[in-house]
Amino acid sequence: MAEKKQFQAESKRLLDLMINSIYTHKEIFLRELISNASDAIDKLYYRSLTENLSDVDRNDLEISIEKAEDAKTLTITDNGIGMNKEELEENLGTIAKSGSLAFKEKMAEAEKQDEDVDIIGQFGVGFYSAFMVAKAVDVYSRKYGETQAYHWSSDASDGYVIEPCEYEGHGTKIVLTLKDDSEEEKYSEYLSTFEIERLISKYSDYIRYPIKMEVEESVLKEGSEDEYETKKVIKTLNSMVPLWKRNKKDITDEEYNEFYKNKFNDYVDPMKVIHTNVEGTISYTALLYIPGKTPYNFYSQEYEKGLQLYSRGVFIMDKASELVPEYFRFVKGLVDSQDLSLNISREMLQHDRQLKAIASRIEKKIKSELLHMLKNDREQYEKFWENFGLQLKYGVYNDYGMHKDVLSDLLMFYSSKEKKLITLDEYVERMKEGQEHIYYVSGETLDKIDQLPQCEVVKDKGYEILYLMDNVDEFCLQMLMNYKEKTFKNISQGDLNLESEEEKKALSDAAEENKALLEDLKEALTNKVSEVRISARLKQHPVCLTAAEGMSFEMEKVLESMPD
């Protein structure tokens, strides 16, 4: 008898959640198992093409579903890559990466807030979802190229057992022994042909390998014209057309959203779907998504940008980072092109001309979609800005401003006029006649900035001021240098030259009269200030500090706070 192993603590928690789930869409377990089966076939098929495996034929690759009413089992089999002992242990005994990890975070959050967790199924929770409907799960698997097969089993109590077994061919067979029916829940429903067909067409229609099942069909008796008989036939339940290959106008928002959440492990709908089909010197289809919320690890090193890459519908790799520029790293999605070599490796991606051409078009497409959103759906754009604006500002600042032209008209800042977000275009549009600079000032909050002594006079004279609150803002503007030929000017720095000739005269007269006083002040503040002046900057406030040209106070603060 093989030794029983315990699930990792976290896996155990997830498992408990699944077992006791009152989640109403338990049906998603089938989608999860089928998507794993499809991934496993993808991996094998990709190997067969790149390594010229002669014993793998695309036409044989499939997923099959079998049901046994008496035993109350539902079996999902794939002839994909399979798993060996270590992989069974690693993949099914612990919460794997991807989907499950994001779920784990969300679960912890929900627990803290004592929320009822109905987030299951809103995004990929993977293999464990089988335990929402099964009281026992048996996995039989043989890894392609290896001789020994293994049987993983768990009755969902506390652990699992792995032991050697017989298995013909390669791939994985998962047998679910369904829970007993109760008043509230009829698990045996999942054994009905009708229900299975409904679930496949709802969630797994686009899977690119046939999902087959034996069904009874009524067919004409041989030689007869009106007499029917029931026959068992093997039926393919999915259309096999990948979502991105379908006609845009036939795809519903819900299909786009479900596909996104399942494939890219998110639990909220995307805010924007970009589906484009390009034909010409280079042909490709791209299905891109802008997430509805900032991924929890977005501003950390852990976040990996990139798009899934397919060649003629064959999966090549996850997260090809060369396909999206750093400043659009929030974009998720996939690219399918017939012009890419299947043998392309990560190392080759950077040098592949086709890929570069696709990446540059994708960048333009994202940019134009964002501009379109900005012009036509301001509310949505501001939400986008809230989620990812910081990334765009970093984008301007990074690479010594190399990409500032792509980004400058997408930027937004708060302004003194209505204390709302405005674009640089909007600022320039309503500049006063003869105004040469775009004025800005930095501070912590809108209110604090608004009360700065420096702002008063500038606002009074009818000029608009950008209110900068993020650390990166000033660096971003310095990198831009100008926008539509208007240079940026910090109102708390250097000379503003906003005074009329008379005002200037009055100032110099006043300075002359108070010369002695100013000198005394300067002496009293030796080493603290470099100059004491009578200023035209002030109205109600008696004094203010200003920096000379060059580095502003705010920038100095940011630089000082940075680790060496």
Ligand code: ADP
């Ligand atoms: P995810 O699919 O997000 O990685 P899952 O919990 O669905 O998470 O699956 C965990 C892992 O188990 C997969 O990444 C894969 O390595 C492995 N796995 C699951 N089902 C199969 C299968 N049918 N064939 C081969 N490997 C599988």
Ligand code: MG
């Ligand atoms: Mg999965």
